[in-house]
Amino acid sequence: MLDARPASAHAQLLGSDPRADSTVSTQLDEITLTFNELVRGNFSTVVVTGPDGDRHGTGQPRAIDKRVHLPVQPVRSGGYRVAYRVVSADGHPFEGQFRFTVTLPPGEEPAPAPGDSGSATGAADAALAAGATTEETGSGTGWWRAGAIPLGAVLVTAGFFLVRRGRRTSGR
CATH class of the missing domain: 1.20.5 (Single alpha-helices involved in coiled-coils or other helix-helix interfaces)
Incomplete structure (x- = not known):
C-alpha cells in the first residue's frame, strides 16, 4: 500500500534545546538544533541575539550528524532570538528563526564582562540576521x-x- 504523505526533499528543523517559545530558568552553555537529515557543518551559521541586541554565541557552530551545536556565553534574563542557516547534505540551504525566554533566579544572573559588548558581528551574521527577520520559520x-x-x-x-x-x- 502506498503512503499518501508528501515527501520532503530538504532539511527541516525538528526541534531545539532550548525549545522554541519556551522559558528557561537555568543557565545555558549551548544551543542545539536538531534536523531531519544530515547538515553540512562548514556551511552552518547560527546567531543568538539577546535582549540587549548583542550576540551571545561563542565560536563556530559544530554539526554532528543531524544536530548543530553553538556554545553560548552566560545569558541574562530576557528574550532571545536564534536565527540559523544550514545547508543540508543534498546542498539545499534552509533557514529560519525562533525565540525563547530566559528567567533566572536573582542570584544566578551573570555579571556583564567589563568591556565585552558581544556586538562584534561579521557581515555574514548581519546578513543572516537581516534575512531571517523576513521569515519566522520554514524554508529560506x-x-x-x-x-x-x-x-x-x-x-x-x-x-x-x-x-x-x-x-x-x-x-x-
Missing part, C-alpha cells in the same frame, strides 16, 4: 530566488543570442 529559499530567477533568465537569454550569433557567423 525565497530571498535568494528573488535574485537568482531573473539572473538565470538573463543568462539563458544571453546564451541563446550568443549561440545564434555564432551560427550566423560560421554560416557566412
Whole structure:
C-alpha cells in the first residue's frame, strides 16, 4: 500500500534545546538544533541575539550528524532570538528563526564582562540576521530566488543570442 504523505526533499528543523517559545530558568552553555537529515557543518551559521541586541554565541557552530551545536556565553534574563542557516547534505540551504525566554533566579544572573559588548558581528551574521527577520520559520529559499530567477533568465537569454550569433557567423 502506498503512503499518501508528501515527501520532503530538504532539511527541516525538528526541534531545539532550548525549545522554541519556551522559558528557561537555568543557565545555558549551548544551543542545539536538531534536523531531519544530515547538515553540512562548514556551511552552518547560527546567531543568538539577546535582549540587549548583542550576540551571545561563542565560536563556530559544530554539526554532528543531524544536530548543530553553538556554545553560548552566560545569558541574562530576557528574550532571545536564534536565527540559523544550514545547508543540508543534498546542498539545499534552509533557514529560519525562533525565540525563547530566559528567567533566572536573582542570584544566578551573570555579571556583564567589563568591556565585552558581544556586538562584534561579521557581515555574514548581519546578513543572516537581516534575512531571517523576513521569515519566522520554514524554508529560506525565497530571498535568494528573488535574485537568482531573473539572473538565470538573463543568462539563458544571453546564451541563446550568443549561440545564434555564432551560427550566423560560421554560416557566412
